[in-house]
Amino acid sequence: MNVRVDEELCIGCGTCEEICPAVFHLDEISGKSQVIDAEACEFVGCCEAAEENCPVDAIMLEE
Template sequence: MVDNGRKCYNSAMNVTVDQDTCIGCGACAEICPAVFFLDEAVGKSRVIDPDACEYANCCEAAEENCPVEAISIEGDSGF
């Protein structure tokens, strides 16, 4: 995982959580816990491993359900 202070992402699929936009609601971690987790120390969600999606489109579902559109996905999830 790469953390540049403003965006956290895993370069395998280029899934990002914009740390300036994220409100730490945890919706993404609830929908796709293999990929996202809520870092309570900073109150923001982070990407663990986008390749660990347990079922098709969970990353995309997390992106679609983010209330502040802090998640972006580029590339192919392989599903």
């Protein structure tokens, strides 16, 4: 599974990091979410929840 964050849409709310800290991290400089371990999506299983709960639909999952 491939996961990415559209930094243009991301508002830095931190929801994805709260739900799935193994995969997402808020960058201290930009304040935007970044993917730190895309492979963890397959093992942790929280990426779908992060995608569904992103208030601005900035997270994209691709098989």
